[in-house]
Amino acid sequence: MNLFQRTIRDLHQMLIDREISSVELTESVLGQIEAVGEKTKAYLVVTRDLALRQARAADERLRANRDVRSLTGIPIALKDVLCVKDVVSTAGSQILNGFTPPYSATVVERLEAEGAVFLGKTNCDEFAMGSSNENSGYWPVHNPWTLDRVPGGSSGGSAAAVASGEAVAALGSDTGGSIRQPAALTGIVGLKPTYGRVSRYGLIAFASSLDQIGPMTRDVVDCALVLHTIAGHDRRDSTSSPRPVPDYLSTVRNGVKGMRLGVPREYFVAGMEPAVEQAIRDAIRLLEQQGASIEEVSLPHSDIALPAYYIIAPAEASSNLARYDGVRYGHQAEGARNLIEEYMLTRQQGFGAEVKRRIMLGTYALSSGYYDAYYLQAQKVRTLIIEDFKRAFEKVDALLGATSPTVAFPLGAKTQDPVAMYLNDIITIPANLGNVCGISVPCGLADGLPIGLQVIAPGFREDTALQVAYAFEAATDFRKLQSPLMRAAAA
């Protein structure tokens, strides 16, 4: 097996046993990026020099046995919405082409403190708006399982990188499903933490009441490891929670015996592919065999979560993206006669079609005369979604369902129909609005394409979500499935 195919834990053991160095490991991953990067297009920027510099520093740390942590020397990819000081960070947008942030995101600093190695910035839908990565302002990402399919989005580059061996782990961000859905479509593990669990400082904002940063990894224990590193209060983000971070690793293997797991009947949505439904039903049965009790529950407002989201997220985005005016950073249009015209031209040239659509939708929903009917109504529906989850979690410890109603679809299949594209997130959006956490874990293949099981747990119960996901993973062989791009390298 190549180094780039292994888990963080395996590699950590090999590093501390001096079996390998971080430089060797980093070169192995950089070699895989060179070999398949043109096929997946997962990265916008590969920070080769930085990675090797960090790897050498990690090796010194390991040699001296000084402050060695679980991520010391481990090569990790960062979604392009995360600011890394002096490394081009564009959020997948032309309007930020060439922007080098003057400071790093808190999660980036935490990984740096662990001695992690940064491989580069991964491609994503522009400002994280999309479910297929086709809204990238640079180029689309291809799914390592079948190159003519999308990897999901918006963290499609991070997902493709982990699934193809171009990173050992990655960070993504999830506003309506942008970690979980691409994780499902590429056969990896992805976790959206509860809002407030992870600091958003240095995350290029999309919808500030929904955005969360989270891990994308080969398996559930790696996911617990990375989450443990990035979670916790940050004084630079007043919305980060002061709640203590539990030791996820000490509970992740505790199993589901005696747990009550709920199956929301609304999550078997119309249009769900039969193979996906079958895989989810099988997964539920398997967890029952592992000792969990299963009961059907109802989240009655699930069907209006999607419309509420498509008011709230664009409304927040239209306000957040007002900062891109060509004055302080990013693209500035030439030839404007005055400031207003410069704003209009800069934004016309710098933003892509989906971002413009959402800015207009959000501005419309917030504009005089429509505020009550749209924005306020959506915020009230958000309350109903929160109450749905509260009622369900009085009866059960976690909820089970599909992550995505379909497997990866062909590139171009939904680009002409925004509404069809939005439906991809129909079962992931409620967790963002309801302020709970969710994880996607591989649960099978349909015609060679991965399917994800979603486990949703109450707010700040990432430990429960990880525990259920691990119990499932450990009882199956799905974690051993590797994308053809990864397998080809091993042959």
Added chain:
Amino acid sequence: MVVLPKSSLSSAEVEHVARLARLGITPEEVVRYRDQLRHILDAIDALNRADTSAVPATAHPLEERNVMRDDRRESCLPAEAALKNAPTREDSYFKVKAIQE
């Protein structure tokens, strides 16, 4: 129950919204976005199904209220770091065009 406006979004409204958002838009885009936004607004109309007359709005999911820090002077971003990405600058200022001609 709140009654949503029918999504007979007009081209003039699209132009107005684009102007509010400081977004330049071509005449062809006005038509394209109008049609797409109508479609999206129709889908969003489902919001109307919920009776929310007695439901409070949720603006954010935070447990904390009034987060304060000590009133102590701290270092901040140096001017040069803040200006390094400026498309146009003069000395230690961002340079902008006149607001009025």
